[in-house]
Amino acid sequence: MELDSLYQEVILDHYKRPHHKGLMADASKQVVQVHHVNPSCGDEVTLNLVVSDDRVEEISWDGVGCSISQASTSIMSDLVQGRTLTQAFEVLDSFSELMASKGTVVGDEGLLEDAVALAGVSKFPARVKCALLGWMAFKDAALQGKEGEKS
Amino acid sequence: MELDSLYQEVILDHYKRPHHKGLMADASKQVVQVHHVNPSCGDEVTLNLVVSDDRVEEISWDGVGCSISQASTSIMSDLVQGRTLTQAFEVLDSFSELMASKGTVVGDEGLLEDAVALAGVSKFPARVKCALLGWMAFKDAALQGKEGEKS
Amino acid sequence: MTLLDVQSIKADFPIFNKKMRNDARLVYLDSGATSHKPLQVLNAEREFYTLHNAAVHRGSHLLAEEASAAYEGAREKVAHFLGAAADDVVFTKSATESLNLLAYSFSNTNRGQFALAAGDEILVSEMEHHANLIPWQQLAKRTGAKLRWFGTTTEGRLDLSNIDELITERTKIVAITHQSNVLGTVNPVTDIARKAHACGAIVVLDACQSAPHFEIDVNSLGVDFLAFSGHKALAPTGVGVLWGRAELLAEMEPFLFGGSMIESVTMEAATWAPAPRKFEAGVPNMAQAVGLGAAVEYLTSIGMEKIHAHEKALTEHALQGLQNISGLTLIGPQSTIDRGGVLSFSLEEIHPHDVGQVLDQYGIAVRTGHHCAWPLMRKFGVSGTTRASFYIYNDLADVDALIDGIAATKKYFKVL
Amino acid sequence: MTLLDVQSIKADFPIFNKKMRNDARLVYLDSGATSHKPLQVLNAEREFYTLHNAAVHRGSHLLAEEASAAYEGAREKVAHFLGAAADDVVFTKSATESLNLLAYSFSNTNRGQFALAAGDEILVSEMEHHANLIPWQQLAKRTGAKLRWFGTTTEGRLDLSNIDELITERTKIVAITHQSNVLGTVNPVTDIARKAHACGAIVVLDACQSAPHFEIDVNSLGVDFLAFSGHKALAPTGVGVLWGRAELLAEMEPFLFGGSMIESVTMEAATWAPAPRKFEAGVPNMAQAVGLGAAVEYLTSIGMEKIHAHEKALTEHALQGLQNISGLTLIGPQSTIDRGGVLSFSLEEIHPHDVGQVLDQYGIAVRTGHHCAWPLMRKFGVSGTTRASFYIYNDLADVDALIDGIAATKKYFKVL
Numbered sequence A, B: 001m002e003l004d005s006l007y008q009e010v011i012l013d014h015y016k017r018p019h020h021k022g023l024m025a026d027a028s029k030q031v032v033q034v035h036h037v038n039p040s041c042g043d044e045v046t047l048n049l050v051v052s053d054d055r056v057e058e059i060s061w062d063g064v065g066c067s068i069s070q071a072s073t074s075i076m077s078d079l080v081q082g083r084t085l086t087q088a089f090e091v092l093d094s095f096s097e098l099m100a101s102k103g104t105v106v107g108d109e110g111l112l113e114d115a116v117a118l119a120g121v122s123k124f125p126a127r128v129k130c131a132l133l134g135w136m137a138f139k140d141a142a143l144q145g146k147e148g149e150k151s
Numbered sequence C, D: 001m002t003l004l005d006v007q008s009i010k011a012d013f014p015i016f017n018k019k020m021r022n023d024a025r026l027v028y029l030d031s032g033a034t035s036h037k038p039l040q041v042l043n044a045e046r047e048f049y050t051l052h053n054a055a056v057h058r059g060s061h062l063l064a065e066e067a068s069a070a071y072e073g074a075r076e077k078v079a080h081f082l083g084a085a086a087d088d089v090v091f092t093k094s095a096t097e098s099l100n101l102l103a104y105s106f107s108n109t110n111r112g113q114f115a116l117a118a119g120d121e122i123l124v125s126e127m128e129h130h131a132n133l134i135p136w137q138q139l140a141k142r143t144g145a146k147l148r149w150f151g152t153t154t155e156g157r158l159d160l161s162n163i164d165e166l167i168t169e170r171t172k173i174v175a176i177t178h179q180s181n182v183l184g185t186v187n188p189v190t191d192i193a194r195k196a197h198a199c200g201a202i203v204v205l206d207a208c209q210s211a212p213h214f215e216i217d218v219n220s221l222g223v224d225f226l227a228f229s230g231h232k233a234l235a236p237t238g239v240g241v242l243w244g245r246a247e248l249l250a251e252m253e254p255f256l257f258g259g260s261m262i263e264s265v266t267m268e269a270a271t272w273a274p275a276p277r278k279f280e281a282g283v284p285n286m287a288q289a290v291g292l293g294a295a296v297e298y299l300t301s302i303g304m305e306k307i308h309a310h311e312k313a314l315t316e317h318a319l320q321g322l323q324n325i326s327g328l329t330l331i332g333p334q335s336t337i338d339r340g341g342v343l344s345f346s347l348e349e350i351h352p353h354d355v356g357q358v359l360d361q362y363g364i365a366v367r368t369g370h371h372c373a374w375p376l377m378r379k380f381g382v383s384g385t386t387r388a389s390f391y392i393y394n395d396l397a398d399v400d401a402l403i404d405g406i407a408a409t410k411k412y413f414k415v416l
């Protein structure tokens, strides 16, 4: 069934046991918090990001949403945790490309790891924004953090 | 040609030599003045009416418009001049009915006189409002005059 | 049970020939969002374009005459459908525009009964669609008036317990939905209108989910304005209706300004044509209005009472089926009393989006999410629901397909 | 002369099979009011309804996915037609709505560059269509700003002699027409925009009579907003376009409030989605937008340059013919330089309504009256004109039919 390309086992696993879920709040650290919603379906994510020396020191999130948005945010958190922002943005770009591919590419497993399981989402245009919700929140938080540093 | 039922000779005559055209302004009389426009084509009529003892003592008008609206106003003026308001409204009702008839009735020549020449207009829905412009102005002026009397 | 002859109705709707994913037939349970269109409507539009197309009200040539007759004829059909006079029916692009028209018109004046100011109140309800909520929030913001609202009971009914507190001499506008697009609840409009009128308020009815489904008579309803969308009533997209009481339409300021709505214009100022023209600036959505005329004729030819009975039977069957599914929570009235054929539910921890996705594999089209009624979602403590809604082309087999589809969804997500 | 192959174009327009009064063929010279629709457009709409119909942006089911793709695909086509980015194209119901959207949005804020107040000025011209005049009159009234205008020369050109007086630091908005719907004059938009921008004003272009007839590139035009109507560009009724610069659309307040234009909603307040969604409240005019997509594709497949050349050739021929008719006064530019295929004239003392009526007997459809440009009529001292306007399905024989029809009109009314 076409559906299995959307809901791969690893996605359902992340959905049931999401990683990095539950907001950390360590007052000693400089946390950037963002809140993103998907207005058409009401999915929401709040994301806390701690960056030091251009590296993701700590990422955590909370939110409500479908299996795709929850799993994707969980996978994204695994992928960026500990990475430099440059590396993290490379992963993000690769994932965005995968999502825009309409099912024509399979994704770079070396770079995207579990996130390649989301390749099937790109065949369901209405779900792409679910898969991207957490990633866009991360991007926003990372850019806000950089802005904050500069000023 | 269908057109001849619209533009009868008597209509073109009234158009070229309209009756009661040119506003009378006798300061000694109580004149009700109204201004009506046909917003879709820009035709305008200004009508002065003097009523005494429930009788049309004097009607005069000025305006710009197509042959139908000009001729119809001219014919109407002839018809109501000197009549009691009751008689005038009877003519008006009969004419309105004729205009709404979509070409199915010929009109009461005894009552409507020259106005029966406008019967053909009822087959051209877009022109009915041209034919009615002056009549509606008269109706408005007569009703305003009555209102004025009461108060 | 008095069901319609769905097979012969479906023959009028070409979309049911379409093969869905996995070659499934189309089980369309999303008429609450938009309905499909019968050939009669599509053909009426095409006939307009291929035989009578011209700008209405502006020309003396034959096509312009015919186009005007078609457009005004559609207005008469819609008026007849609502038990109204033709001149009290305004064509808009949608119910959303109809409601915004009111909210803007009311703030385009600062005198008379439509003028609002600090101290005045606008009353809505917690179950409003965003289209009957945000325009009033904005009107309140523009004028300084206060927005208040009826709450909702846990059964999904309007909470009228504090109606005497809510409808007072301060209330200037009461805007409520006839039938909730989430809960299916049909509200006691006439009672509320009576109370509102006793306080001198204007009553606006959002009839998006009622006018397509049961008989409406504007006179017996007792409201002052009524809005609905053509596209939910078998008509083309791009056309809506605003009905209003003649004396109110006459007093109101226009909303959109431009051609055809004027009496006279100079560079400095303009005066307005009488209603309904005053509210229809520009070359109107002529073909869509004509399509709407054909749609209400089609509905009338089936009979609104029969449509209502048909949907009631489907709803009865669906309520039974859904109530038997463990883990399913139906949000809204649990019986067919004062409710229409719109059913919203949650399914254990399976997100509505995921429910909808599995159903889609079986050709079943439902709506998922907040249904443009976000405050109501918060009230019920959910981020969204799955919603099935019925119309004349649905039958008991469609309801059964839904029930089976939900079972399959639970199985797929291993929730048993 | 580089004329289009009108016979093969006409084969796409079923309305030309219609027999007019007295069995005459249709000589349609009223495209300035509304154009006819080719089968390609009618079929695109029908295909939407019969294969993909669903509410866009709101569902995960297949039809909703396909409907969204069709609707957003249409946006991309229109964007391409204008040389714009898809997200900067807003679908409205008409140019009238597009222009009102701007005027209301600007008064929905009281800070930033869109806020107007006493002392500010809005600049229009004497040749505006009511749709690009009255919304600004009303905005001026709401905000206390002053409305000023360019005059018109006796040749029917914009009078730019006092431009330095008219465009000053006080000027906040300049709203002008690209091509006059009465005179055919094409205005020097880019020059005016440059001057307006130097003073910090926003420039709004009414492209109703230009976008359907010659190539538009929003970047080289140099304006900030552009509006046009689908129905004058081969598209269905009920759809219009507003294009705006991305950074301005982002800053602007919404106009219509309701579903799909929100980011989040509570009972008290709401926040907005990014453009273009922010400006498209409710279930949109999906089928009409899809039809507009097909229409601009059809135009592009012919080629806008070829269309322009074709209309220029017709206009040249018509100018010659009309100028030879004694008693005929052409209002507007007497040559094809900076003018389009719209020709307005007076004929001795024969009222335009009567001219139109006689022409109608020969199947010739022209427009008569004030053409929603009443101030311009006053300027030229007429109560109305007779107007012929050309499009891709007209040929030289149509122009000759008009010339002959005018001769017949003079004869009928015994004006020789």
Ligand SMILES: Cc1ncc(COP(=O)(O)O)c(C=O)c1O
Pocket: C258, C259, C281, C282, C283, C284, D032, D033, D094, D095, D096, D097, D129, D131, D132, D177, D179, D180, D181, D206, D208, D209, D229, D231, D372
């Ligand atoms: C120059 C111009 N502007 C604006 C409009 C208004 O367009 P619509 O009536 O389609 O909204 C028209 C046509 O009626 C026009 O010719």
Ligand SMILES: Cc1ncc(COP(=O)(O)O)c(C=O)c1O
Pocket: C032, C033, C094, C095, C096, C097, C129, C131, C132, C177, C179, C180, C181, C206, C208, C209, C229, C231, C372, D258, D259, D281, D282, D283, D284
């Ligand atoms: C109850 C209700 N009100 C208003 C609307 C808005 O209608 P539209 O989007 O057609 O303008 C809808 C549907 O979307 C609705 O269900």
